[in-house]
Amino acid sequence: MTQMLTQTLNTKTMNTRIGGQIAPAHSLTDQFGAITGHVGLLATEFSYRKDEEIYGEDEPAEYVYQVVTGAVRSYKLLSDGRRQIGAFHLPGDAFGLESVPAHRLAAEAIIDTTVRLVKRASLEKAAGTDVQVARKLWAITAGELRHAEDHMLLLGRKTAMERVATFLLEMDRRLAVAGMMALPMCRRDIGDYLGLTLETVSRALSQLHAQGILGFSGARHIVLRNRQRLHNLDS
Amino acid sequence: MTQMLTQTLNTKTMNTRIGGQIAPAHSLTDQFGAITGHVGLLATEFSYRKDEEIYGEDEPAEYVYQVVTGAVRSYKLLSDGRRQIGAFHLPGDAFGLESVPAHRLAAEAIIDTTVRLVKRASLEKAAGTDVQVARKLWAITAGELRHAEDHMLLLGRKTAMERVATFLLEMDRRLAVAGMMALPMCRRDIGDYLGLTLETVSRALSQLHAQGILGFSGARHIVLRNRQRLHNLDS
DNA sequence: CGGTGGATTGATGAGCATCAAACGATGTGG
DNA sequence: CCACATCGTTTGATGCTCATCAATCCACCG
Structure with missing residues (x-):
């Protein structure tokens, strides 16, 4: 099963540059910057190689992420290896944000990927004092829900x-x-x-x-x- | 299309009582009460008959609802009438909560149904001053997202x-x-x-x-x- | 220039949709 | 109170869409 889904780890980066830079700060896509910028939270950068796991399903949700360059897939597996990818995360997109302590989907880098990350706990703390931050976290989750609702229609009813x-x-x-x-x-x-x-x-x-x-x-x-x-x- | 989906309006209530009373306040399912009780918001009751529309897709989201008795379906339609129901709402469940000004799914009573409702604007206002309310709204949306993610796996990959x-x-x-x-x-x-x-x-x-x-x-x-x-x- | 992983194309079949008819339960009117 | 009408459910026959199995093909990389 793992074998079926795991392709060539340890490969070099593709020479054609796929995946652009992060979206400009004006946009709706940089929801994350609106938070970290506003509250002045410490955001670290980290990189993952192609097909590397970022976090697993049901793993503690310690960090919240934003794609800087590259691309990420979020997915769920059935016990026999069937996989449903719920979303692709592209530069500027936040992912891994949970209102509960565990991730509900696993996440992997599709290609070599750099992310910005902040501790979930510090976001929670900021949301506890700053209602603007709380509103933003809700908006991010609501945006993911909208995408999921559209995708249910696609999966259930489209050819x-x-x-x-x-x-x-x-x-x-x-x-x-x-x-x-x-x-x-x-x-x-x-x-x-x-x-x-x-x-x-x-x-x-x-x-x-x-x-x-x-x-x-x-x-x-x-x-x-x-x-x-x-x-x-x-x- | 409308014809296809609309069955016998104006029918009497079924004599077998289907759908119970609202869940006791201790439970996770009465998320709504935790808000309205806490903030002391005015919650009105309203009833819908079987198959009556509560709100349409893309309609302004003026109210947030909670099922008291009965049952509700939330759904999206394709232009040719294919329908995907995203969720069923049962007694105790909140529905119709949006972080944007419009509903993204339509909602209909499955059977004769009574709901409690509050104005979205007053919830937003409460969330603007009370961070506990803001946290609760986020939690409700996050719960809906979790359900949608599970359902995507079902729709995409299960027999x-x-x-x-x-x-x-x-x-x-x-x-x-x-x-x-x-x-x-x-x-x-x-x-x-x-x-x-x-x-x-x-x-x-x-x-x-x-x-x-x-x-x-x-x-x-x-x-x-x-x-x-x-x-x-x-x- | 050859090797390798990913993509395309082809042949076949299974699972579910579609079309159709009978059945059953619920509510109505004679 | 029972016959009937109606809507919902079950069951059957058939076919289509998409999955599966398999064989190249192609791009990219060493």
């Missing part, structure tokens, strides 16, 4: 093609630079995010390519050529 | 039988009285919650019945006779 179209539009929104997106994750990750197999994901992408809706520059660099038609497929 | 087993154990935990559960919702609701058709739900229940894992007293009154075997099926 394979609709799921892939939704995924492409989400990634386009979140990480496209100059109309091109550089996906940090492999087809298996995408499948485990969308509740599909990697083969089904690949077939859907090939079909969209054949219809001219997207273009490839290598399997992980995708250009959307017709967002309107993707929106239609999205249902 | 039909595993989904039904998980559902039965959830409902057993939440509404069983004296070993018996009186389900307020129909097979279609269960299917739309589990990402299945009503026929598949019915077949799974029949199979569990044939194996002696559960007993029926009418389609909606179920007794679990072997929770251990259900847990095994749950994967």
Whole structure:
């Protein structure tokens, strides 16, 4: 099981730079900075290599994280190894924030990744005196809930093609630079995010390519050529 | 579409009493009381008939609710009428709490239902001065997120039988009285919650019945006779 | 330039959806 | 009070979507 999901640890960083810098501070995506900046908390940086675990499911939630560069997947496993990825975390995104003492999903670096982190306890403490911080923590969790609710609709009711179209539009929104997106994750990750197999994901992408809706520059660099038609497929 | 989902409005209350009283105040389930009691907010009561809409998707979130008696479904629709129910709300449960100004799922009474409600604005105001209230609102949203994360795993990766087993154990935990559960919702609701058709739900229940894992007293009154075997099926 | 992990493509089949009909329970009107 | 209408549930027959198994293919890296 672990074997099935664990690919080549100890590999060097890919030479093509995938995953950009952290989002500018104006944006909704840098929710974390709004806290640490405001309260003047000490934020440390730490790096993880590709496929390295950041924390495990049900592990004590000692830290809260923010992606600086790289990408992270949060997931749950069934006992036989089936995996559901609940979210991808990209530069600027906070993750690992819990209102209870344990993490509910595991987290791994998808590629070499640098994070900023603060102790959960210090955030809790700040929230206990500063109501603005408390409000911000709630907003982060509420944002994750919104994503999860949208994703339940996708997993429960959308067809394979609709799921892939939704995924492409989400990634386009979140990480496209100059109309091109550089996906940090492999087809298996995408499948485990969308509740599909990697083969089904690949077939859907090939079909969209054949219809001219997207273009490839290598399997992980995708250009959307017709967002309107993707929106239609999205249902 | 609306037609497909709307069944017999204006029907009388069922004579079998389904859905119990509100949970005692000690419990984790009465999260709402902990707030309204603490802050001394004015909570009104209101009733909805079976299948009546409480609020629609993307409607302004003016109130926050708590089920007193009855049951509520929260759901999203695709444009062609496919529906995903994100959660069932039972007596004691809060619902409709948002950190943004609009509801992201619609809510309907499953059976005749009474709710307690408070204005969202007054909760926000209380949270602005009382950090305990702010903490409680966060905890409610975090609890909903946890449920959604578990449900994503179910929708993305579990088989039909595993989904039904998980559902039965959830409902057993939440509404069983004296070993018996009186389900307020129909097979279609269960299917739309589990990402299945009503026929598949019915077949799974029949199979569990044939194996002696559960007993029926009418389609909606179920007794679990072997929770251990259900847990095994749950994967 | 060869090696390796990831991606694509193909062949086949299983699980669940769909379509259809019968059954059952609940409430109504004669 | 019983026959009937109605809505919900069960059960059956069939087919489609997507999973599985398998074989290249391709990009990236040493």
